[in-house]
Amino acid sequence: MTTLPPPAAKKLGLVIDLDTCVGCHACAVACKEWNDGGDFGPLPDSDPYGAHPSGVWFNRVHSYAVEETTAHGKREMTVHFPRSCLHCETPACVTVCPTGASYKRAEDGIVLVDEDKCIGCQLCAWACPYGAREISPQRGTMQKCTLCVDRIYNETLDPADRQPACVAACPTRARHFGDLGDAESPISKLVAERGGYALMPEFDYKPVNKYLPPRPRRDGCDAAPSSGMPREETLDRDKLPGVLRWLDRALSR
Amino acid sequence: MRPTFSIICFTVLSGAGYGVWFVLGFGLATLWPRCVATHPLGDGSGMFMQCSYPALITHLFVVGFGLVTAGLVSSLGHLGKPLRAWRALSQWRSSWLSREGVAALLTYVPAIALLAVPLSQAWQARGLAPGDAFVPWLPDAILRPIGAVLALMCVVTVYCTAHIYSSLKPIRAWHDRHVTPGYLLLALHAGLLWMWALSTLPHAFVVRNDPRVNETDAMLLLLALTSLALVVLKWSYWRGIDAAPRAGAGHATGLESLGDVHAFEAPHTEENYLTHEMGFVLARKHARDLRAITILFAFVGPGVLAMLALALPSIRIFAAWAALVGGMLGLFVERWLFFAQARHTVIAFYGR
Numbered sequence: 001m002t003t004l005p006p007p008a009a010k011k012l013g014l015v016i017d018l019d020t021c022v023g024c025h026a027c028a029v030a031c032k033e034w035n036d037g038g039d040f041g042p043l044p045d046s047d048p049y050g051a052h053p054s055g056v057w058f059n060r061v062h063s064y065a066v067e068e069t070t071a072h073g074k075r076e077m078t079v080h081f082p083r084s085c086l087h088c089e090t091p092a093c094v095t096v097c098p099t100g101a102s103y104k105r106a107e108d109g110i111v112l113v114d115e116d117k118c119i120g121c122q123l124c125a126w127a128c129p130y131g132a133r134e135i136s137p138q139r140g141t142m143q144k145c146t147l148c149v150d151r152i153y154n155e156t157l158d159p160a161d162r163q164p165a166c167v168a169a170c171p172t173r174a175r176h177f178g179d180l181g182d183a184e185s186p187i188s189k190l191v192a193e194r195g196g197y198a199l200m201p202e203f204d205y206k207p208v209n210k211y212l213p214p215r216p217r218r219d220g221c222d223a224a225p226s227s228g229m230p231r232e233e234t235l236d237r238d239k240l241p242g243v244l245r246w247l248d249r250a251l252s253r
Numbered sequence: 254m255r256p257t258f259s260i261i262c263f264t265v266l267s268g269a270g271y272g273v274w275f276v277l278g279f280g281l282a283t284l285w286p287r288c289v290a291t292h293p294l295g296d297g298s299g300m301f302m303q304c305s306y307p308a309l310i311t312h313l314f315v316v317g318f319g320l321v322t323a324g325l326v327s328s329l330g331h332l333g334k335p336l337r338a339w340r341a342l343s344q345w346r347s348s349w350l351s352r353e354g355v356a357a358l359l360t361y362v363p364a365i366a367l368l369a370v371p372l373s374q375a376w377q378a379r380g381l382a383p384g385d386a387f388v389p390w391l392p393d394a395i396l397r398p399i400g401a402v403l404a405l406m407c408v409v410t411v412y413c414t415a416h417i418y419s420s421l422k423p424i425r426a427w428h429d430r431h432v433t434p435g436y437l438l439l440a441l442h443a444g445l446l447w448m449w450a451l452s453t454l455p456h457a458f459v460v461r462n463d464p465r466v467n468e469t470d471a472m473l474l475l476l477a478l479t480s481l482a483l484v485v486l487k488w489s490y491w492r493g494i495d496a497a498p499r500a501g502a503g504h505a506t507g508l509e510s511l512g513d514v515h516a517f518e519a520p521h522t523e524e525n526y527l528t529h530e531m532g533f534v535l536a537r538k539h540a541r542d543l544r545a546i547t548i549l550f551a552f553v554g555p556g557v558l559a560m561l562a563l564a565l566p567s568i569r570i571f572a573a574w575a576a577l578v579g580g581m582l583g584l585f586v587e588r589w590l591f592f593a594q595a596r597h598t599v600i601a602f603y604g605r
Contacts, residue, residue, distance in 0.1 A: 126597070
């Protein structure tokens with residue numbers, strides 16, 4: 001059914017820290033690797049080692065230069081921005097699906113594609129402003145982030161590994177996984193503390209995933225005097241040892 | 254958005270087909286067949302209904318069937334898994350694409366019901382010599398409601414087609430109040446173009462004595478009206494989408510409050526599905542010329558030809574086919590532009 005389930009208490013999702021992300025693409029590579037061999041795979045590529053490789057990735061890391069205007073002029077800040085499915089609360093990608101292949105799980109809010117029902121019409125990809133869905137020409141069906149549903153509930157894995165591959169791989173712990181429906185969960189507290197925000201809320205798809213904004217940069221110009229000219233250094237000749245006192249006097253002549 | 258050939262054929266051909274079937278259904282519900290009571294005995298005692306069926310009914314039915322079916326089959330070409338297309342009929346509660354599929358199939362029911370007319374008459378006429386009179390079983394009383402249902406279902410189907418696109422919020426040029434009336438008017442316009450051309454074939458209309466009903470003049474006036482209405486509508490639509498603010502990377506990432514945001518490194522060195530499907534810029538570059546071609550060929554040309562034909566009946570046959578060929582060409586350019594010019598919000602992440 002592509003009608004949405006009633007709002008669930010549990011909203012599993014990711015929180016991505018734009019302050020600590022270093023743009024290493026480890027999340028994207030780990031995601032590709034897991035999902036190529038996981039329950040929903042493979043994710044075949046075309047021309048993978050050739051001149052024009054292309055293929056489906058669930059995670060894409062953009063890099064932006066943000067030009068801030070401060071009291072001391074302009075300065076640039078680099079922000080790396082991982083983009084993936086936001087597992088929206090009211091996703092249009094689900095309701096536009098004509099076959100029932102695209103669905104939102106009632107129990108935890110994960111948005112998935114049933115590969116056996118998808119006809120590859122691509123309407124869901126068109127309905128998503130976040131670019132979360134990519135079609136696989138090889139498989140003929142739509143592919144998307146599964147929030148590693150085949151890892152997070154996988155009892156054959158060590159409990160510590162029951163988290164999305166991108167979260168496990170992140171070397172700077174810029175990615176956090178948890179229940180954003182529970183206000184007391186660690187990641188909900190993180191969102192509250194750091195002012196986490198949803199992307200393009202005007203579409204009213206209510207993304208579950210949140211982004212933590214970069215922390216304010218320390219301004220290196222703060223210690224500079226307002227006069228603009230550096231102050232002249234002062235030297236108390238009387239405090240110098242005898243030889244240096246003579247040297248200073250000789251050179252000052 | 255990438256203008257996929259299969260989807261352009263789907264929307265243009267099926268839209269024209271539903272336009273043809275709409276004028277057929279409307280004609281059947283209001284004008285055709287014209288049945289008159291006859292009193293063959295001459296003393297007013299025995300009464301028969303004598304109905305005449307203009308050949309245009311058959312022409313419109315066949316052409317509409319061909320256009321609708323070609324359009325729907327063409328839409329399968331866009332699917333990654335066309336053999337599963339039947340599944341698309343299941344989610345009519347939430348999906349406009351599903352509703353369109355259901356409505357498209359349901360529209361075949363009244364259309365095919367029209368076949369009952371020739372079939373029943375052929376059955377009745379078996380064994381009769383040519384020229385023998387007989388009273389048909391299916392007079393206008395049956396055809397009128399079937400025609401009305403057909404016309405209504407054509408409107409419903411094209412409405413659903415338009416909503417597949419106008420319901421997509423991330424594509425500003427489709428999520429626009431001009432889109433649905435545009436699809437409906439364009440379908441009617443195409444239907445009238447085909448009707449005009451088909452009406453030049455022999456025996457298209459029944460020659461009747463009542464001069465108050467003249468389908469040709471009514472059709473030409475209506476065609477001139479749809480042409481004018483579409484020029485206004487498309488101009489207003491293009492002005493609106495040109496003036497609409499365009500989201501950039503700062504807005505998409507939510508970083509605009511920090512400063513000016515520009516992408517300095519893309520996530521991938523090659524094209525991917527998103528940039529290939531949604532980052533189509535060719536049409537936006539040539540928009541002005543293509544819009545002029547649309548206005549000229551699809552609307553102004555047929556509209557002027559219709560007015561000329563009203564004044565000069567001698568040019569009607571040439572004008573009708575010129576309007577059809579030019580008009581359909583213009584409609585393909587219009588639909589190509591509708592797709593190719595539309596910008597998807599996701600491209601803002603790429604800073605394009």
